[in-house]
Amino acid sequence: MEAPSAAQSPGAGALAPAGATGVARFAFRGEGGALFVLLLKNVLLTILTLGVYTPWARTERRKFLWSNLEVGGARLAYTGTGAELLRGYLTVAALYAVATLIGYSGRLISRSAELLSQLAVVASVSFLIPFAIYWSRRYLLSRTHLRGIRLGLGGSAGAYAREAILGGLLTVLTLGCYFPIIANRLHGMMVNNTYWGTERFKYDGRDRDAFRIYVPGLLLSVLTLGVYAFWLAAKIRRFRMEHTVFQGARGRLDLTGGTLFKLMVGTFLGTTLTLGLAFPWLTCWAARELASRARFEGPIDFNVVRQRERVGSAAADDLAGAMGVDLGV
Amino acid sequence: MSSLGAWPSVPAAGGFGPASYVDGQSAAVAVVTAQLAGAELRILTAGAIVPLVTWRLSDLTVEAGDERLVVRCHTAPDAELALADDAARGLAARLAELGVSRAGARFASTGGRGRRWRLVVVYGAAIATLVTAIYLALPGLARAIARRIPLETEAAALGDPIAARLLGDVCRTPESDAVLADLRRRLDPAGDARAVEIVNLAIVNAFTVPGGRIYLTRELIEEARSLDEIAGVLAHELEHVSQRHIMAYVVRSSVLSLGWAVTVGDFSGLMVVDPSTAFQIFNLRFSRADEASADAGAIRRLRAAKIPASGIVAFFERLRAKTDGGPEWLQTHPLSERRIRRFREADGAPASAGATAAAADALRRLRGACAGRAGKRTVWDALRGKDGAPGSPPGPGSRGE
Numbered sequence: 090m091e092a093p094s095a096a097q098s099p100g101a102g103a104l105a106p107a108g109a110t111g112v113a114r115f116a117f118r119g120e121g122g123a124l125f126v127l128l129l130k131n132v133l134l135t136i137l138t139l140g141v142y143t144p145w146a147r148t149e150r151r152k153f154l155w156s157n158l159e160v161g162g163a164r165l166a167y168t169g170t171g172a173e174l175l176r177g178y179l180t181v182a183a184l185y186a187v188a189t190l191i192g193y194s195g196r197l198i199s200r201s202a203e204l205l206s207q208l209a210v211v212a213s214v215s216f217l218i219p220f221a222i223y224w225s226r227r228y229l230l231s232r233t234h235l236r237g238i239r240l241g242l243g244g245s246a247g248a249y250a251r252e253a254i255l256g257g258l259l260t261v262l263t264l265g266c267y268f269p270i271i272a273n274r275l276h277g278m279m280v281n282n283t284y285w286g287t288e289r290f291k292y293d294g295r296d297r298d299a300f301r302i303y304v305p306g307l308l309l310s311v312l313t314l315g316v317y318a319f320w321l322a323a324k325i326r327r328f329r330m331e332h333t334v335f336q337g338a339r340g341r342l343d344l345t346g347g348t349l350f351k352l353m354v355g356t357f358l359g360t361t362l363t364l365g366l367a368f369p370w371l372t373c374w375a376a377r378e379l380a381s382r383a384r385f386e387g388p389i390d391f392n393v394v395r396q397r398e399r400v401g402s403a404a405a406d407d408l409a410g411a412m413g414v415d416l417g418v
Numbered sequence: 419m420s421s422l423g424a425w426p427s428v429p430a431a432g433g434f435g436p437a438s439y440v441d442g443q444s445a446a447v448a449v450v451t452a453q454l455a456g457a458e459l460r461i462l463t464a465g466a467i468v469p470l471v472t473w474r475l476s477d478l479t480v481e482a483g484d485e486r487l488v489v490r491c492h493t494a495p496d497a498e499l500a501l502a503d504d505a506a507r508g509l510a511a512r513l514a515e516l517g518v519s520r521a522g523a524r525f526a527s528t529g530g531r532g533r534r535w536r537l538v539v540v541y542g543a544a545i546a547t548l549v550t551a552i553y554l555a556l557p558g559l560a561r562a563i564a565r566r567i568p569l570e571t572e573a574a575a576l577g578d579p580i581a582a583r584l585l586g587d588v589c590r591t592p593e594s595d596a597v598l599a600d601l602r603r604r605l606d607p608a609g610d611a612r613a614v615e616i617v618n619l620a621i622v623n624a625f626t627v628p629g630g631r632i633y634l635t636r637e638l639i640e641e642a643r644s645l646d647e648i649a650g651v652l653a654h655e656l657e658h659v660s661q662r663h664i665m666a667y668v669v670r671s672s673v674l675s676l677g678w679a680v681t682v683g684d685f686s687g688l689m690v691v692d693p694s695t696a697f698q699i700f701n702l703r704f705s706r707a708d709e710a711s712a713d714a715g716a717i718r719r720l721r722a723a724k725i726p727a728s729g730i731v732a733f734f735e736r737l738r739a740k741t742d743g744g745p746e747w748l749q750t751h752p753l754s755e756r757r758i759r760r761f762r763e764a765d766g767a768p769a770s771a772g773a774t775a776a777a778a779d780a781l782r783r784l785r786g787a788c789a790g791r792a793g794k795r796t797v798w799d800a801l802r803g804k805d806g807a808p809g810s811p812p813g814p815g816s817r818g819e
Binding site: 122123125126129130132133136137140156157163164166168234235236237238239285286391392393394395396 | 438440441442443444445446447481483486488495496497498500534535537538541542544545548549677679
């Protein structure tokens with residue numbers, strides 16, 4: 090880690106990630122009680138407005154989660170607005186109406202025409218999914234600030250979609266054997282195109298290494314009726330984090346399968362047994378546990394991280410949400 | 419623990435700090451002190467006399483979280499000043515005094531956590547009140563809406579697809595049609611129902627589908643010992659049609675589903691008449707109020723048609739004896755003592771011997787409707803179109819339990 094700049098006082102401590110230790114830790118500071126109040130307010134206003142408040146509710150939820158996540162002592166900020174999401178919702182609603190009309194228009198002609206038109210709609214929606222994933226990530230990152238500098242996703246959604254569709258076809262043709270490779274490549278595309286200001290993240294996880302993790306892991310998961318899936322998921326997350334690099338710092342994640350099992354099962358059981366009331370506390374608990382295990386180790390020169398142009402639209406974000414592929418950072 | 423590290427929260431002279439400042443142009447963070455001077459907020463690094471930046475109070479937005487304050491300026495949207503703990507409370511209080519921000523004022527007066535439990539009570543009470551109001555108003559609202567939807571629309575949207583699936587199970591002969599037509603003329607002079615048919619299903623039941631079609635199952639016809647029993651059941655179903663209970667139920671369910679979707683943001687549950695929805699409609703449980711209302715209306719119909727209610731009483735009592743032991747809530751039409759008593763108290767004079775003989779003959783003709791059919795399908799198989807395409811007549815020997 091470089092010596093403190095003139096803009097920083099000596100001993101700035103947690104404000105300067107890495108500092109003398111060269112480590113930028115993640116931490117989640119949110120409290121379940123605060124999230125509970127927020128969710129109650131969201132439910133009340135959503136019911137009162139017959140759903141019109143939904144985009145603002147979603148924005149408030151994101152603001153809470155973002156603003157309580159620390160990276161190297163500095164908190165994220167979410168700058169998206171409910172109005173942006175509302176525009177996105179209306180766009181998606183219009184597309185949905187058009188798709189429904191097309192899907193049922195065949196009924197006016199014949200049964201087979203109805204089936205064909207519905208198939209066409211399903212195929213179109215499936216084709217759009219990778220675009221929606223990419224656009225959604227782009228929107229979320231463009232509305233995320235860390236230390237006042239915007240994150241962003243460059244690259245091309247078309248290139249990502251092309252890779253995803255071809256990779257999907259290859260996965261089917263290889264009876265699933267290609268899946269670890271396409272999953273790794275798509276993740277790599279996302280990370281390699283992710284920016285913090287003018288500085289780009291890098292992903293150096295090799296396809297063959299990912300394949301070596303997935304294949305025995307999937308087999309073991311099947312043999313253990315899914316129990317090993319938690320350990321496989323933890324391994325994949327560790328692999329991805331450890332091959333993510335920002336400037337001179339490399340990611341680290343101390344997440345085990347046991348911890349992931351505890352978090353996921355604990356959250357599920359706790360939410361179910363309390364009819365959802367414990368959800369806010371469990372969410373914050375899980376976020377705290379996961380964040381505390383992540384960090385970047387190595388030097389980061391914050392002075393070269395400068396502001397970049399803004400990209401991304403809310404319509405894409407809601408398109409992804411409507412198709413069930415909502416993403417967070 | 420605040421994000422500002424272990425520095426003591428000692429404000430500089432006239433200032434609030436330590437605070438962190440980012441200028442939105444680079445990721446470098448400055449440890450600063452915030453000072454209020456007139457209508458301006460000045461941000462200074464330690465020991466500096468000239469401010470790093472000056473913001474007008476009128477350009478500020480303040481976000482207050484738990485023990486944390488973030489101040490931004492419209493003119494530099496990516497820049498940010500963050501304070502925590504005492505420094506945050508101090509600046510928030512001062513900004514509140516100057517009328518700059520309500521968020522800051524709330525934070526200053528009680529701190530982030532202080533308001534929390536009051537808000538839980540207020541929001542929780544408001545939600546409970548809203549939900550209770552919806553729950554109480556919904557039945558009346560659903561009935562009012564249902565009455566305004568033409569029966570033909572109900573049939574086209576919901577009932578006809580179900581009727582199409584049951585088409586292959588309908589039994590009829592000219593004699594059975596004539597008996598049903600006579601019953602309808604006596605019990606339904608206003609023509610509320612669109613059709614009354616017998617279906618070859620393996621369950622003792624009668625049911626109404628949206629749009630005013632009433633189905634009496636073969637097993638019910640075979641179980642009945644007199645035409646009066648069938649008339650009583652039919653009168654009850656006719657009331658469900660005329661009082662639009664099914665449409666009201668659909669409206670209630672749709673409003674509740676929409677409300678749930680609106681609350682959680684999932685709009686994927688659009689209503690289509692697929693087999694599971696059709697099964698739900700078949701299997702729906704009317705509210706006790708709907709059942710009581712249908713019973714009262716059925717009694718009026720039976721009286722007007724001069725048909726004794728003793729028939730349906732005997733039918734219910736026999737069925738209850740057969741199905742006794744199961745919890746009432748598991749039955750599609752609960753045979754509570756209260757319901758049976760209602761009909762028993764309404765019973766008129768017994769029928770004459772001549773009428774009884776004619777009724778026995780009519781019952782025989784009704785039973786003949788399904789006489790040629792080899793087996794009976796379950797309701798679920800019928801609605802799914804199992805053993806044949808939906809709505810298509812069964813091939814020889816192609817159905818059976």
